Amino acid sequence: MEKAFYEIVDHTADVGIRVHGRDLPEVFEKAALAFYDLMVGLDAVERRQSREVSVEAQALDEVLVQWLDELLYLFEVEGFLGKAVRVALSPSWRLTATVDGETFDPDRHRVKLLYKAVTYHKASVAFAHGLWSAQVIFDI
Amino acid sequence: MAKDRLTLERIDGWRWKIPRTGAMRTDGMIYASEKMLDAIRQDQAMEQVANVACLPGIVGDSMAMPDIHWGYGFPIGGVAAFSMEEGIVSPGGVGYDINCGVRLMTSHLRAQELGAEKIRDLVAALFRNIPSGVGSSRKDFKLTETELDKVLLKGAQWAVSKGFGDASDLERIEEGGCIPWADPKEVSAKARERGRSQLGTLGSGNHFVEIGVVEEIYDPTTADVFGLFQGQLTVFVHTGSRGLGHQVCDDFIRILLKSTQKYGIDLPDKQLCCAPVNSPEGRSYLGAMGAAANFAFANRQMISHWVRETFEQFFGTSSERLGLSLLYDVCHNMAKIEEHVTQGQRRKLCVHRKGATRAFAAGHEAVPAVYRSVGQPVLIPGDMGRYSYVLVGTPRAMEETFGSTCHGAGRVLSRHQAVKSAKGRSVVKEMEDRGIFVLGASKATLVEEMPEAYKDVSEVVDVVAHAGISRPVARLRPLGVMKG
Known part of the structure; x- marks a missing residue:
């Protein structure tokens, strides 16, 4: 279940993800893909439609939480699952993204993990040793 | 720190x-x-x-x-x-799952009259009638925006007015199944959108409907008042405010992250963000939280109505004749405005209970009249393989813990660890060998929720009993479990 592009952060009651990238858009993109992979497995998702998402916050960790929270909302309300993501980030920490994917199909998609919420606990977006990394924990 | x-x-x-x-x-x-x-x-x-x-x-x-x-x-x-x-x-x-809670229904039925085969069929029937898992909902139930407002305002009272259960259920729910200060206007469009299709659904994770049997009575007098007897068939329902409550929590964490700075509150952890109880932000949160709590009360009321319907279909007789009545319904994740005596003074307080149960003593006016002589019923579900408890509130809890006690077992293994330790095993088969039939919408959930992932709830109950903040009344054992 663990793919090379993200790490699973193990937690007593819940579970989280950690990703690394050369720039901020890349870590936000990888975080979204990890979010979907842990939930249903990316291999099972196809690119059939797309959604536009934008969020804005005061700090990068808050952008990360709110970005994934928006994806959770799209899943709960429309059953939308992402397969490919393109992110742009403006200096005032406004994130805009296009997510390609499809809606949930119980015949082809098996939910492995359902998130209740994306939490601020230990949520971080940081730069170290020439790489950006992001971490977030989900309430299950 | x-x-x-x-x-x-x-x-x-x-x-x-x-x-x-x-x-x-x-x-x-x-x-x-x-x-x-x-x-x-x-x-x-x-x-x-x-x-x-x-x-x-x-x-x-x-x-x-x-x-x-x-x-x-x-x-x-x-x-x-x-x-x-x-x-x-x-x-x-309060937590993400606002008013996550449990209710216990009792019956005139004796578990041994049913036998394992019937329990299996009954769980399967519950599974067909009660929506659980992703995107599942009853085809015969749709909620309009106007009706949702009424749910948020009236809680279980709304459910009863729509024919889900009857009025006598209401007095056996904490707060009568309705938080009076709820303010639906404070619930965002997003939260409403997440909640609208999820009313009357169990959800996933640790939520369940469980058929059990009263295995042991510790306090016959109180058990009698609660209507419990040895060998009795019971039904537990555990669920909360679903996506609506999660979104309310999330919305207000964002709002309160800002107000925490505004009011100059120094926080050791962002997740502790807060606002003065009497500030506009604090009042807004309480209004939204109350509305989400009402959503959860209505949710449990609807699900127990479907439990009754399932039993009626299964046994071919009315739920009155089966004696399927609500013993009590408690909240696990709430902030409440309550009066308590501290240092000899009676005062109004905002009591937060997160994964804790209100446990008021005999005589308190918030305890339903039928139970007031003994105290408030406290329902403590364990993991799906061992046992659950019914306790009662005590004066000591009123003095020490603002009338509060424990709420359940608590995890010891992470989900990841549980999956690892279950590799190559069949949790369903192991449970069957213990005489418990389990059915889940997701196989992954069953593995994550296996008994050894939890603390032994008896140890938890031992502590609150010895400390005197609640008193054991009865122990129940699961027979059939439907997991989300």
């Missing part, structure tokens, strides 16, 4: 004090057995008890029940009361 500066002082075998230090405004108090302490120390939960003690306007100790484990902001099992004037209200003190 720096963890290494915190110390634990033994009060007796069941109470451990974290003496006030650094920015703490009061002591911490953990209800636990000596055996539990190592796990508590490792879990950072102590640090969280101390963090809560730093919040403005805290009255009495920052407390934790024996099922304490690490949570977002407040620990799970956390109880803390705040002054209405100088105190705060915090979504992190």
